[in-house]
Amino acid sequence: MNLSNFGKKFSGDAGILSLMDDLGNALAQGGMIMMGGGNPGHIPEVQEAVKTQLQAIIDDEDELRKLVGIYDPPKGKGVFLEALADLLHQQFGWKVGPENICLTNGSQAAFFILFNMLAGRYPDGSSKKILLPMAPEYIGYADLGLCSDFFVSVKPRIEERGEHRFKYRVDFDQIVVDDDIGALCVSRPTNPTGNVLTDEEIQGLVELAEKHAIPLIIDSAYGIPFPGMIYTQASPFWNENVIVSMSLSKFGLPAVRTGIIIANKEIVDVLSGINSVANLAPGSFGAMLTAPLMQSGEMLRLSNEVIKPYYQGKMERVLDVIDQAFAGCPYKVHVPEGAMFLWFWFPGLPVSSQVLYERLKARKVVVVSGHYFFPGLDADWPHMQECIRVNYSQEESDVHRGIQIIADEVKKIYQEGR
Numbered sequence: 001m002n003l004s005n006f007g008k009k010f011s012g013d014a015g016i017l018s019l020m021d022d023l024g025n026a027l028a029q030g031g032m033i034m035m036g037g038g039n040p041g042h043i044p045e046v047q048e049a050v051k052t053q054l055q056a057i058i059d060d061e062d063e064l065r066k067l068v069g070i071y072d073p074p075k076g077k078g079v080f081l082e083a084l085a086d087l088l089h090q091q092f093g094w095k096v097g098p099e100n101i102c103l104t105n106g107s108q109a110a111f112f113i114l115f116n117m118l119a120g121r122y123p124d125g126s127s128k129k130i131l132l133p134m135a136p137e138y139i140g141y142a143d144l145g146l147c148s149d150f151f152v153s154v155k156p157r158i159e160e161r162g163e164h165r166f167k168y169r170v171d172f173d174q175i176v177v178d179d180d181i182g183a184l185c186v187s188r189p190t191n192p193t194g195n196v197l198t199d200e201e202i203q204g205l206v207e208l209a210e211k212h213a214i215p216l217i218i219d220s221a222y223g224i225p226f227p228g229m230i231y232t233q234a235s236p237f238w239n240e241n242v243i244v245s246m247s248l249s250k251f252g253l254p255a256v257r258t259g260i261i262i263a264n265k266e267i268v269d270v271l272s273g274i275n276s277v278a279n280l281a282p283g284s285f286g287a288m289l290t291a292p293l294m295q296s297g298e299m300l301r302l303s304n305e306v307i308k309p310y311y312q313g314k315m316e317r318v319l320d321v322i323d324q325a326f327a328g329c330p331y332k333v334h335v336p337e338g339a340m341f342l343w344f345w346f347p348g349l350p351v352s353s354q355v356l357y358e359r360l361k362a363r364k365v366v367v368v369s370g371h372y373f374f375p376g377l378d379a380d381w382p383h384m385q386e387c388i389r390v391n392y393s394q395e396e397s398d399v400h401r402g403i404q405i406i407a408d409e410v411k412k413i414y415q416e417g418r
């Protein structure tokens, strides 16, 4: 088929397409321990709250009609926008109203719009890129740009924390913001590493963005107020120059596809304009399910008292398993401060992380090779071939068995030198 550049871009070998394909094929084979994808766990108490909400809608004819039979405005359902603005104002003191919020069909779609709104070709003929101040970063960004050469990213500083832990730090000395940068973007907590940028690092990025009159995008898909998957001290931040992205996915509603952008009114208006052209309206489902939970405070309670301890407990238990299983091997794990991933670094690993991935897949354990998570970075840094991402959100006995197999395979590779 003869396709435009646009069509070709999405039918080619985009990293995320081959990864999703591979994960899908692995799942279809059955018997696999799936620690690769980004699916959140299924938490009974959250599912119960969702079920109750859904039942209340079904039992009320008016509400049901609103759920399935009426297009929302392009910014999303008003009652949700009001409820979230109130929550952000009360919890964090953010000066936001409904006019500062726009819903999208998943936050992934919001990033597609935002990135291409702020980077790419400009009317004066110039081109701009998105700067990721610290790689590794979320793989889902990598293929979103409609132009080539869309991202530039910066290597982190590595802070060793004892023999088997480390933390990536933003290396401000290496960040260069020229006229060709349209926006900065960080995920906090970070997918894939579970890192949480410190308040000082966020402040540094806020100042950098302000100095260059470009927005800072903070991707809070795992952050506060929901789903609240942060296990360290971190203050949320927003101002008129910051775009905060949130999502209902990791709260437990990935299939509902609700992304949330909080930004100044000008950005929200462009975003909602693109929403109406491309989608007519964002879906109502997520907004209707969660607006009452937000109004009642239940959304915060579930996040703080159910979701956060659920993941934090899993993380602490799997770390114990790791430290036992990998003993005697030069492994390092990024300090898991948030989200639901463990990021392993195997210094001097004799094979690439992709080969390790293949060998683990042959042993029925699916992880993600770390090399995908460095968009916009030159490929000459060996570290990029020495890491894997492991999702620990699924059934605990499977995850622990998976860790034993990973440890066994990695030890074999180090011992054999290949």
Ligand SMILES: Cc1ncc(COP(=O)(O)O)c(C=O)c1O
Residues within 6 Å of the ligand: 038, 105, 106, 107, 108, 109, 138, 140, 187, 190, 191, 219, 221, 246, 247, 248, 249, 254, 257, 258, 259
């Ligand atoms: C850091 C990060 N941002 C954004 C997304 C997109 O999520 P969704 O489109 O489900 O809101 C994900 C999904 O895994 C993610 O990990």
